[in-house]
Amino acid sequence: EDQVTQSPEALRLQEGESSSLNCSYTVSGLRGLFWYRQDPGKGPEFLFTLYSAGEEKEKERLKATLTKKESFLHITAPKPEDSATYLCAVLTTGRRALTFGSGTRLQVQP
Amino acid sequence: ETGVTQSPTHLIKTRGQQVTLRCSSQSGHNTVSWYQQALGQGPQFIFQYYREEENGRGNFPPRFSGLQFPNYSSELNVNALELDDSALYLCASSLPPNTEAFFGQGTRLTVV
Numbered sequence: 001e002d003q004v005t006q007s008p009e010a011l012r013l014q015e016g017e018s019s020s021l022n023c024s025y026t027v028s029g030l031r032g033l034f035w036y037r038q039d040p041g042k043g044p045e046f047l048f049t050l051y052s053a054g055e056e057k058e059k060e061r062l063k064a065t066l067t068k069k070e071s072f073l074h075i076t077a078p079k080p081e082d083s084a085t086y087l088c089a090v091l092t093t094g095r096r097a098l099t100f101g102s103g104t105r106l107q108v109q110p
Numbered sequence: 111e112t113g114v115t116q117s118p119t120h121l122i123k124t125r126g127q128q129v130t131l132r133c134s135s136q137s138g139h140n141t142v143s144w145y146q147q148a149l150g151q152g153p154q155f156i157f158q159y160y161r162e163e164e165n166g167r168g169n170f171p172p173r174f175s176g177l178q179f180p181n182y183s184s185e186l187n188v189n190a191l192e193l194d195d196s197a198l199y200l201c202a203s204s205l206p207p208n209t210e211a212f213f214g215q216g217t218r219l220t221v222v
Contacts, residue, residue, distance in 0.1 A: 034210070042216065043215045044213045049209060089152070095166070096165055097166060098153075098202075099155070100153050100154075
């Protein structure tokens, strides 16, 4: 059974304090790993897709990386508007839909 | 290009009642997936529709059912509502072979 574990569950940063969120996965046949941002009471907003180990993608202050066992979402010099829950999900061979982790709740204080 | 839209945004129902939630997929997307998200948890897969046929199902009982229409919009029906069905229901659309799924804003269902 596919498993996705995110850590930490919650993270509080000061504005400008860089950090990383972790997503570890145990799957058979990874087709893609996805990062989403979710604001309270809203639907997840697509950020990145990573397909193979060694791949990296960047968007503004966010950078996602992928190894064979985990993915990291690096946040550089975060701002209060980066506060949200960040969800990691995997799509695997033989399955039709995403398997999500429980998310990391990020709070960035000014 | 329009995104994924869901209706209604909020809904309160009584235990035992039935509910229908609606989703309009992103323009051109022929695949719709439904997810249930409990508070503080990641979304859980309910089922997927591809070209009007159910294309996969998660671990949800048969009282969760759905439809997809020729314009690729979709409905989620839940019968005999239980208190534990209270959650945010999310619809996501995609266009295979692309793997990215784009979500709507969700419907918050409260069962009392």
